[in-house]
Amino acid sequence: MSGRELRADWPACQARGLCHEVAPELITLDPWGYPLLPTEALDGARLDLAQDAVHACPRRALRLLDKTQ
Amino acid sequence: MRPIIHPGPWLLRPGGQVLATHRLRFGPLPTLSADELADRCAASGVLGRGGAGFPFATKLRAAASRRAVRRHVVVNVAEGEPASAKDAALVETAPHLVLDGAALTAAALRAREVALVVPHERPWLGELLRHALAERPDRGLRWRFHTAAPGFVSGESSAVTELVAGRPNLPVTSWAPTAVAGVAGRPTLLSNAETFAQVATLVLAPDRVPGPATEPGTRLLSVTRPDGIHVVEVTHGSPWTEVLTEEEVDRPVLLGGFHGTWLAPGSLLPLTVSASMREHGAALGAGIVIPLAAGTCPLLRTAEILDYLAAQSAGRCGPCFHGLPALADAFGRAVRGGSTAEVENIVHLVRGRGACSHPDGTVRLAASALAVFADDLAAHRSGHCSAVSGSLPAGLRALGATA
Numbered sequence: 445m446s447g448r449e450l451r452a453d454w455p456a457c458q459a460r461g462l463c464h465e466v467a468p469e470l471i472t473l474d475p476w477g478y479p480l481l482p483t484e485a486l487d488g489a490r491l492d493l494a495q496d497a498v499h500a501c502p503r504r505a506l507r508l509l510d511k512t513q
Numbered sequence: 514m515r516p517i518i519h520p521g522p523w524l525l526r527p528g529g530q531v532l533a534t535h536r537l538r539f540g541p542l543p544t545l546s547a548d549e550l551a552d553r554c555a556a557s558g559v560l561g562r563g564g565a566g567f568p569f570a571t572k573l574r575a576a577a578s579r580r581a582v583r584r585h586v587v588v589n590v591a592e593g594e595p596a597s598a599k600d601a602a603l604v605e606t607a608p609h610l611v612l613d614g615a616a617l618t619a620a621a622l623r624a625r626e627v628a629l630v631v632p633h634e635r636p637w638l639g640e641l642l643r644h645a646l647a648e649r650p651d652r653g654l655r656w657r658f659h660t661a662a663p664g665f666v667s668g669e670s671s672a673v674t675e676l677v678a679g680r681p682n683l684p685v686t687s688w689a690p691t692a693v694a695g696v697a698g699r700p701t702l703l704s705n706a707e708t709f710a711q712v713a714t715l716v717l718a719p720d721r722v723p724g725p726a727t728e729p730g731t732r733l734l735s736v737t738r739p740d741g742i743h744v745v746e747v748t749h750g751s752p753w754t755e756v757l758t759e760e761e762v763d764r765p766v767l768l769g770g771f772h773g774t775w776l777a778p779g780s781l782l783p784l785t786v787s788a789s790m791r792e793h794g795a796a797l798g799a800g801i802v803i804p805l806a807a808g809t810c811p812l813l814r815t816a817e818i819l820d821y822l823a824a825q826s827a828g829r830c831g832p833c834f835h836g837l838p839a840l841a842d843a844f845g846r847a848v849r850g851g852s853t854a855e856v857e858n859i860v861h862l863v864r865g866r867g868a869c870s871h872p873d874g875t876v877r878l879a880a881s882a883l884a885v886f887a888d889d890l891a892a893h894r895s896g897h898c899s900a901v902s903g904s905l906p907a908g909l910r911a912l913g914a915t916a
Contacts, residue, residue, distance in 0.1 A: 452866075454829070454867050455684075455685055457831060459831055474836075475862070476831055480862075509688075
């Protein structure tokens with residue numbers, strides 16, 4: 445199975461929330477303002493949204509990695 | 514406080530502190546290539562003793578396989594868990610086994626320096642290691658000491674590689690396994706002190722390793738008792754009745770330390786000390802065994818541990834430094850007769866969200882307490898505690914009144 449996975453660099457994340465702002469269908473926020481990321485592999489439109497979220501983060505705290513399973 | 518060390522059949526045999534005695538027992542240290550060393554470790558299936566139980570051979574092959582100008586070997590003696598003392602016991606009893614294992618690994622990886630990470634809480638261990646090193650003729654090998662910061666998370670793998678690289682001793686996000694990219698992004702073989710000792714015995718005396726052929730070797734266990742931490746060594750396959758008293762086995766036991774799971778009374782009776790315990794939902798981890806003290810409420814004890822773990826967050830990852838105190842608070846309310854729904858909610862929110870396994874381990878403890886002590890929770894909701902006789906402990910005085 446291919447596709448890419450959205451992962452956070454948690455020490456870098458400061459709960460600015462821009463990932464949720466640009467991709468609310470993909471990323472919601474926990475009660476403390478930190479992103480709840482999708483765990484499944486992303487492709488197509490969802491992958492595009494994920495790319496937007498990665499670029500929107502002022503802390504560069506999001507990465508898209510190849511999902512190896 | 515120093516651990517109470519019981520003489521053991523293999524690693525904890527007395528007299529190993531002196532190099533001459535050690536060499537008489539085990540012979541000279543050979544030099545093996547990475548392949549040779551990995552093959553020997555794979556044949557006996559030696560697993561890491563730091564908690565994750567990862568096959569040493571796999572780690573070694575990964576660290577050896579990438580082209581690198583420099584590779585690192587790191588011996589983790591940091592032992593950040595308060596209830597763990599096995600690495601301290603090993604350094605006191607058999608430092609040369611630890612150092613032999615590290616020297617073998619360094620030679621196999623062509624690393625010229627070994628990092629020794631010692632705990633803040635037990636400063637005498639650094640001195641014992643320096644004393645042992647002064648006796649050794651390891652040529653072409655430098656030994657460098659690093660002292661871990663006080664606290665629970667300092668011994669975590671990424672925190673240790675950060676420390677060795679000269680940065681603050683705190684966990685960071687690992688994008689690749691340590692063996693592939695560890696200290697300063699270089700291939701790093703980081704293992705627990707006991708792992709290195711077990712590897713050394715495999716190479717030095719393969720025919721004398723005790724234990725069953727299917728699982729050769731021994732385990733060092735730290736058992737918490739009222740008078741302190743007892744460190745015992747048993748061969749794989751030993752029944753738990755050789756480790757714990759009849760009374761201890763009949764009480765709830767927290768296996769795996771503060772990130773472990775609770776076992777109901779008597780659960781250990783049909784089991785033996787073995788990596789295969791994982792299949793029964795009771796993983797050995799780093800061999801930390803905490804029988805519940807007599808007359809103690811298991812829920813109160815868990816609540817205390819959760820409070821401690823929340824305070825030990827590195828403070829770097831939002832879901833951890835917000836989530837763990839919230840979890841501890843919600844658990845405290847559930848212990849005093851409230852609902853467990855909030856605890857379950859936070860468990861789902863926090864799990865898997867953090868740079869290291871501190872949040873995961875903490876929610877594992879909370880979830881196992883809710884599962885194993887469901888009856889106790891029900892009793893608390895009815896206003897009484899079945900674990901204690903006589904008057905209720907201070908933490909439960911408000912039983913029946915939800916916060």
